[in-house]
Amino acid sequence: MSNFWLIVAGMVIVTFGSRLLGLFITAPLPPFWLRFMRFVPIAVFAALVTPNIAGSSGEGAMRFVAAALCGVLAWRTKQLWIGLFAGMAAFWLLRSVF
């Protein structure tokens, strides 16, 4: 992990840089890029979910069921942690049963 510190430095620069940029910016961004930024979390989060649901352990079906429960609860309650905990609990329960 010799690259670790270099990568962390890069992460700090782009994260701190984004936060600095906003606090020092006074002129408004072009409307297209404001709209682009609104969709970044949605597109990136979706990209982080779908390839990683199934996993590599052959538990794709029960993971999918647990993820569906997590998604429904997160949608109904609007609480990140309720969906997260219910999903993990369902996954572990299904694992112990099957």
Place this chain on the structure above:
Amino acid sequence: MFPLYLGIVPFAVAFAVTSRAAGLSVWETQVLSLLVFAGASQFSAAQMFATGASGPAIVLTTFLLNVRHALYGVSLARVVALRPWQRVVSAFFLTDEAYGVMVASGAKTFAFLLGAELSLYVSWNAFTLIGALAGSLLPDPVALGVDFVFPLSFLALLVPIIRARAELIVAIFSGALAFAISSKLPGGLPILITGVVGSLLGAWLTASEAPPTPKLRDAIREVA
């Protein structure tokens, strides 16, 4: 305000456990929380370290995930009177939650902003440490299925921020695109490509709408 802290506790622990499962040490896990202090990007970085993604891919994904903080900065800078050094300090600790606290309270001082930011910073780092240490006591995180926390966390993050039709279209399109290209491309490249293409689609779909402004409820529900 309390649910904000309740919300970040499991997320900080989950990040630390995932980070340890991805092969990062306790210290490396803590360094990410101390220096980067941005939950979603710390999560994705840990995952990308595990899959052997390149440094530039990790940094660019971090940028894509965190560039939204600029929106909160723009909004705060209009309300809170800040000297240049105060802008620098408050920028380092700025999170979605801190922005949410500021808007909810109506406070307009640097002292209040820094207090909100630092209390979140201390909580996030304390529970990162707890998670990192507890995670190292677990016999085999992958055998326990702890890696499943990762997609679940982002699903739980994603669902509440989908409120409009265009957002639903972008989420479904992005999920499908990432799934389709993830088996053909290495490391974080699918995340990067999907982040850019999905956001372009969203900006294009909403071309007739007025420019968005950050909303309080969004800020509260997203993570650090």
